[in-house]
Amino acid sequence: MNEKKLTRWTIEEMACPKCGQRKKIKKYQVINVSEKPRMKEDILKNNVFxxxxxxCNLAAPLTYPCVYIDRKKKLAILMTPEIEDESKKLLHSLGDLSGYKKRLTDNINDLKEKIMIYDNHMDDRAIELMKIEYIRQLKKEMEDDELMNILFDYSGHDMYFMLFFEKKGIGRVPINQEFYRQSEIRFINFLKPGFNEDFEKIDLEWAGNIVFKRN
Ligand SMILES: [Zn+2]
Known part of the structure; x- marks a missing residue:
């Protein structure tokens, strides 16, 4: 396996943002799940970031520049709060990533969502485009409430969207597999270029730009 793409980390000391207690933490610059398969589960269970x-028992997400690499799926996801010198240097240190699907996220939930989407052999672009359709159907629920987030999730063979409402709390709607296939076909022209040179942020905003430009 290419050495540049192997899992690497540093040990850093940080202060608890609540009580100031110092603690040594392991900060990963690269997580290669083809090399360390168990780390995927660790990310999904919130054991890593x-x-x-x-x-004081504070538990809080920890977002810092890190690249998730799945060599078998040819997937590379950069998670970084913002693009800065540190994340640019990090990408440069990985060497050649041609042929990889490259994605950019700025938070852990989106990273976990992408991992789960690709574990189910689905395309995150089709999923984001589907979200727009689902949100359209939620008009009534949104009359006196606000949808804060919508995320892909699954359990066994059942796939669904988790809905996070400001007042109503968390709900979920099943993903219709036929509808997914239709979405894939409907947007096939957009989905075709599978590999992008740059790390691309595939999210609701991306999907909205495509849908509303077309209509
Ligand atoms: Zn603390």
Whole structure:
């Protein structure tokens, strides 16, 4: 396996944002799940990008530049709060990534969502485009409430969208497999260029730009 793409980390000391207690944490610059398969589960279970304080029990997401690499799926996801020198240097250090699907996220939930989408052999672009359709159908629920987030999730063979409403709380709607296939076909021209040179942020905003430009 290419050495540049192997899992690497540094040990850093950080202070709890709540009580100030210092703790040594492992910060990953690269997580290669083809090399360390168990780390995928660790990310999904919030064991990796999370700060847990031994003193005040604070548990909070910890976002810093890191690249998730799945060599078998040819997937590389850069998670970074913002594109800065550190993340640029990090990408440069990985060497050649041609042939990889490259994605950009700025938070852990979106990283986890992409991992789950690709584990189900689906395309995140089709999923984001589907979200627009689902949101259209939620008009009534949104009359006196606000949809804060919508995320792909699954359990066994059942796939659904988790809906996070400001007042109503969390709900979920099943994903219709036939509808997914239709979405894939409907937007096939957009989905065709499978490989992008740059790390692309595939999210609702991306999907909205495509849908509303077309209509
Ligand atoms: Zn603390």
């Amino acid at each position: 999370f700060f847990r304080c031994d003193n």
